[in-house]
Amino acid sequence: MIVITNPSPIKNETHIVHTLFEEGLALLHIRKPDFSENEMARFIQQIKPEYRSHLVLHSHHVLAEHFGITKIHFSERERKNNFSIDSDQKAFSTATHSIEDFNSLSSAFNYAFLSPVFKSISKEDYHPKTNLFEALNSRTNHKTKVIALGGIDAKNIKKTLENGFDDVALLGSIWKNENPIKQFKLCQQIVQSHFQ
DSSP states (O other): OEEEOOSSOOTTHHHHHHHHHHTTOOEEEEOOTTOOHHHHHHHHHTSOGGGGGGEEESSOTTHHHHHTOOEEEEOHHHHHTTOOOOOTTOEEEEEESSHHHHHTOOTTEEEEEEOOSSOOSSSTTOOOSSOHHHHGGGOOOOSSEEEEOSSOOTTTHHHHHHTTOSEEEESHHHHTSSSHHHHHHHHHHHHHHHHO
């Protein structure tokens, strides 16, 4: 299970992030689109060094080496603008919004988000234009894991995993919740029981 940071800062964010890792969070995607390189560096510095191997950088990729981060995320725009992957012992992820885009990904990507699966919790007026469960029947790319994103919460995780997604990513269901840790643990239990 993946958690993506809230785009804007959250009260007690570093404390919540550390607690998520203590509870077994596998990957935290740091998506702070408005952060400068210095702000991003300060944010990463606040995260304990032992958790940095679980971080995925969405921007300011040049910071990865300095902080020992080996996971890089490319936006759809970056991927389509003829970016080059320097594989140098790194793992890569990206974002897709159609099964056609997902199927056409290079095998350099370990996993990709496919979204939105449901109506977004964090973005107003962001909802599915196609049924991505049906779309998954046309999946031809099995080298890249497909991760469900968009409106994922405790009520629909089971359905999402049962309908062909390899894993789920949480954003709004964590950061818009009064108790993000309790919500994470609930979602984590559902995911773990699916894979048992």
